[in-house]
Amino acid sequence: MSKQHLAFSYVKYLINAKGPHGTHSPFVFSFINDVLKDKREFYAFKEIENLRDELHNDHSEIKITDFGAGSLHNKSNTRKISELAKNAGRSKKHGELLFRIANYFELNNVLELGTSLGLGTSYLAKAREKSQIITIEGCPAINKQAKINFKKIGLTNVNSYVGNFDYILDDVLNTHHKFDLIFVDGNHRKDPTLNYFHLLKKHIHSNSLIIFDDIHWSKEMTEAWNEIKADSTVKVSMDLFQFGLVFFMKEVKEKQEFTLRF
Ligand SMILES: C[S@@+](CC[C@H](N)C(=O)[O-])C[C@H]1O[C@@H](n2cnc3c(N)ncnc32)[C@H](O)[C@@H]1O
DSSP states (O other), rough: OHHHHHHHHHHHHHHOOOGGGGGHHHHHHHHHHIIITTTOOHEEEHHHHHHHHHHOOOOEEEOOOOOOOOOOOOOSSEEHHHHHHHTTSSHHHHHHHHHHHHHHOOOOOEEEOOOSHHHHHHHHHHHOOOOOOEEEOOOOHHHHHHHHHHTTEEEEEEEEEEOOOHHHHHHHHHHHOOEEEEEOOOOOOOOHHHHHHHHGGGEEEEEEEEEEOTSSSSHHHHHHHHHHHHTTTTEEEOOOEEEEEEOOOOOSSSSSEBBOOO
């Protein structure tokens, strides 16, 4: 990560980001008002945030296998659960957004790349009871802890896999139906991100949504994001600074790109 790149990208984002009245698309207008600005507190939010509090107070150590772009905060191979929860855990604001997105678009078949302790997974899984979430994590010890967390909050619709995306993603994709929602949140580097995108594109349908996390985390990730949104299959893209959303709706004739305030 370059702090300079992040700061520069954020200023650019603030200048360009629009609210509901800066867009002429009814689809995006509704998305802003009904999803981004929805302030409702769903029951599940409290449950997941209680789990987060518990993890913040868990100072036991696990042996971790560092994947992808690695961690900025600690290079040793043991990590406290509390540290992982603080540094790699989905924020409350973006977790709630994942929940609202899955709910609003009624997305039932969900794939997540990068489970970590399962906070993001939990928001996705609690959004819709009849959904099925598949989540992949490279580090066996983190996956084990995530499974404990899923049990704690009574999740029965999560299927978790352990392995490096580079080796197991193809197999996981081939044994499942097309996905309604894919959340790409691991290995935040340009080439892997683009490789995953090209693989994932074969497992989506016209109403699928792919969300990329940390699209401005580094210059490389911004480059990856720019290529993804320029891809001919992408019809609508939304840059929310942390998340980049891409939609593939066949009925949309002209590509539309939005930078939205969130
Ligand atoms: C930012 S965390 C995921 C956070 C989680 N999605 C959430 O919302 O709470 C990224 C995770 O991806 C895993 N990861 C990174 N690169 C990977 C790879 N190539 N294969 C498998 N897992 C990977 C890391 O071990 C880490 O736990």
